[in-house]
Amino acid sequence: MADLSNEVKNLDINDNNGKGGYVPPHLRRGEGRRTRNEGSGPVDRGSSGGNRGGFFGFDRRGGGRGDFSRGRGGFRNDGGPRPAGTGRWVDGKHVPAPKNERMEIQLFGVAEDPQFQSSGINFDNYDDIPVEASGENVPEPITEFTSPPLDELLLENIKMARFTKPTPVQKYSVPIVANGRDLMACAQTGSGKTGGFLFPVLSESFKTGPSETPESARGSYMRKALPTAVVLAPTRELATQIFDEAKKFTYRSWVRPTVVYGGADVYSQMKDLDRGCDLLVATPGRLNDLLERGKISLAKVKYLVLDEADRMLDMGFEPQIRHIVDGCDMPSVENRQTLMFSATFPVDIQHLARDFLNDYIFLSVGRVGSTSENITQRILYVEDEDKKSALLDLLSASNDGLTLIFVETKRMADQLTDFLIMQDFAATAIHGDRTQGERERALAAFKSGRANLLVATAVAARGLDIPNVTHVINYDLPGDVDDYVHRIGRTGRAGNTGISTAFFNRGNKNIAKGLIELLTEANQDLPEFLNDVSRESFGPKGGRGFSNRSSGSRDYRKQGNGNGSWGASRSGGTSGGWGNSRSTSGWGSSAGAGSGSGSGNSSWW
Numbered sequence: 001m002a003d004l005s006n007e008v009k010n011l012d013i014n015d016n017n018g019k020g021g022y023v024p025p026h027l028r029r030g031e032g033r034r035t036r037n038e039g040s041g042p043v044d045r046g047s048s049g050g051n052r053g054g055f056f057g058f059d060r061r062g063g064g065r066g067d068f069s070r071g072r073g074g075f076r077n078d079g080g081p082r083p084a085g086t087g088r089w090v091d092g093k094h095v096p097a098p099k100n101e102r103m104e105i106q107l108f109g110v111a112e113d114p115q116f117q118s119s120g121i122n123f124d125n126y127d128d129i130p131v132e133a134s135g136e137n138v139p140e141p142i143t144e145f146t147s148p149p150l151d152e153l154l155l156e157n158i159k160m161a162r163f164t165k166p167t168p169v170q171k172y173s174v175p176i177v178a179n180g181r182d183l184m185a186c187a188q189t190g191s192g193k194t195g196g197f198l199f200p201v202l203s204e205s206f207k208t209g210p211s212e213t214p215e216s217a218r219g220s221y222m223r224k225a226l227p228t229a230v231v232l233a234p235t236r237e238l239a240t241q242i243f244d245e246a247k248k249f250t251y252r253s254w255v256r257p258t259v260v261y262g263g264a265d266v267y268s269q270m271k272d273l274d275r276g277c278d279l280l281v282a283t284p285g286r287l288n289d290l291l292e293r294g295k296i297s298l299a300k301v302k303y304l305v306l307d308e309a310d311r312m313l314d315m316g317f318e319p320q321i322r323h324i325v326d327g328c329d330m331p332s333v334e335n336r337q338t339l340m341f342s343a344t345f346p347v348d349i350q351h352l353a354r355d356f357l358n359d360y361i362f363l364s365v366g367r368v369g370s371t372s373e374n375i376t377q378r379i380l381y382v383e384d385e386d387k388k389s390a391l392l393d394l395l396s397a398s399n400d401g402l403t404l405i406f407v408e409t410k411r412m413a414d415q416l417t418d419f420l421i422m423q424d425f426a427a428t429a430i431h432g433d434r435t436q437g438e439r440e441r442a443l444a445a446f447k448s449g450r451a452n453l454l455v456a457t458a459v460a461a462r463g464l465d466i467p468n469v470t471h472v473i474n475y476d477l478p479g480d481v482d483d484y485v486h487r488i489g490r491t492g493r494a495g496n497t498g499i500s501t502a503f504f505n506r507g508n509k510n511i512a513k514g515l516i517e518l519l520t521e522a523n524q525d526l527p528e529f530l531n532d533v534s535r536e537s538f539g540p541k542g543g544r545g546f547s548n549r550s551s552g553s554r555d556y557r558k559q560g561n562g563n564g565s566w567g568a569s570r571s572g573g574t575s576g577g578w579g580n581s582r583s584t585s586g587w588g589s590s591a592g593a594g595s596g597s598g599s600g601n602s603s604w605w
């Protein structure tokens, strides 16, 4: 412990770097900023983004070689000046930028770089997960990354990212988007959904170029950004992460990615938009703000992507999404392609999503809302008052790697972080009451391993892809099993294995049935107390035989809900399903946990 204590003291994660004001990560210089606080003082929850190469990639502002911006004037698709690494669309042709070695290292790292997630031993097992695609005329999936059908430049970038073969969601999404179809895709956490939307959108964009600027978007006194693709994400950190991925796969192309999110200076984001914006990654609040300021027009949008779509359409975000989609100048649902992705898709959200989709294909990789078998799940019975000591026991037994600890409230996140620091652990925290700078520094410290414990609220539950997270602890369980699915999905990604531990007690009885269903589906050990608590709560048969899991098992249109929707009316065929649906594997056969286990083993509910 003494050694750890010394190490902790030497950590530089508590430098709040009060000088110079806050610079959002995507606008920072590429050179790693070293922290000032070297070798002194206790660890606290702040940290400066001092990891190699800057936390969220390189900057576009400086004047060095390889920088994005050179002087003023804006970067449009009309052959005007473009930043290094950015190509052009000239006279209907794609003119890629020359290669730039320095940028390649910044974007793609070098092999075995721990800052980049590499695929794990179970990556090939993704091929065994049952896939079902339903809807009219589902196109054949691709089996490999090849050109055609992918654009040649995109293929080069995919190779530089060291992706050798597509994950199931990528195999299907590429031809679905190429065929002009809308998509609702549900695939397990960590199974490559980001590539699932970036690859087809970029491939098509590289081939076809930007649309003509409509008359309505011309003639404004203010320069407007006119993106071809818009990706919406629920948190700032996730938006930044998607932007980082987009930077890799747009390298040398005419498509310039930009990110806007709340909590950062809107004026620097506006300046950034002026430099060109072809693929916009945004959180809904900040996008609405910039739309109202007249800084962005959506009139040229060909592709609208909702990542974590069930979250984006739940009560918190839905009005903002509606405003963006229906209340501004975005092309109508028939005149754009809309793609939705998540690991969970509750039936009520599937209903709501119809408003934004046109004749869509529903794709499910594994059962909707299931967890990856790469995650070993343990549920421990721990009373609230024993949680701290149980946590210390767990942590002292933990191996190398990063541990993410979820709590329910911001206050608890602060309290627990303080407690862990007092116990000489290198801990930091991320939650909604921290400033954006603090959030980013905490995440940077965690990613770099300078703080190997991150205490988080739900703000870190979705989408974040942090290499080497080996353990997720649900110190407090969420009230909803879908949230649990996303939280534990921060480990066991890209075919890597991981462990999740949850502290359960009677205060969590409303989630018991959902957990039983989930653990059974994923072939995990089922502790007897879960059955007991479930029976106590809902009687010997577990009530009406259903859990609190809100995710439907599949495309709701196939569930014969008789609501007169397109899907429901098509499901009446003699085959008992749609002739058009494509299934690459039987449900639940290899996983031993398909739809059969949900109902077959459910005597307790």
Ligand SMILES: Nc1ncnc2c1ncn2[C@@H]1O[C@H](COP(=O)(O)OP(=O)(O)OP(=O)(O)O)[C@@H](O)[C@H]1O
Pocket (backbone or CB within 6 Å): 117, 118, 119, 162, 163, 164, 165, 166, 167, 170, 187, 188, 189, 190, 191, 192, 193, 194, 195, 342, 343, 462, 463, 464, 465, 489, 490, 493, 494
């Ligand atoms: N074809 C591929 N080959 C190798 N690695 C891949 C491939 N596609 C994606 N990955 C890697 O897998 C990891 C997880 O991908 P991604 O973040 O897109 O998952 P996700 O399905 O969106 O997860 P979540 O549901 O948590 O948002 C990333 O580190 C990504 O770089």
